[in-house]
Amino acid sequence: MSSGAPQLPPCPLCGDELRFEVLDDEKFLVAWSCLACGLIRTTEPA
Ligand SMILES: [Zn+2]
Numbered sequence: 001m002s003s004g005a006p007q008l009p010p011c012p013l014c015g016d017e018l019r020f021e022v023l024d025d026e027k028f029l030v031a032w033s034c035l036a037c038g039l040i041r042t043t044e045p046a
Helices: none
Strands: 016-025 029-036 040-043
Touching: none
Parallel strands: none
Antiparallel strands: 016 029, 029 040
8 A cells, every 4th residue: 555645536437547737736726637538627626
């Protein structure tokens, strides 16, 4: 078991691994992208 690395949720479409990218550090805007099916989601916590 590895510790320290944050656990990313799997892709909701294909269940593959997601990539996490910080788009805006100040706004906490991040993008989740799936290399397998091309899904891209952005989250912007209020
Ligand atoms: Zn996917």
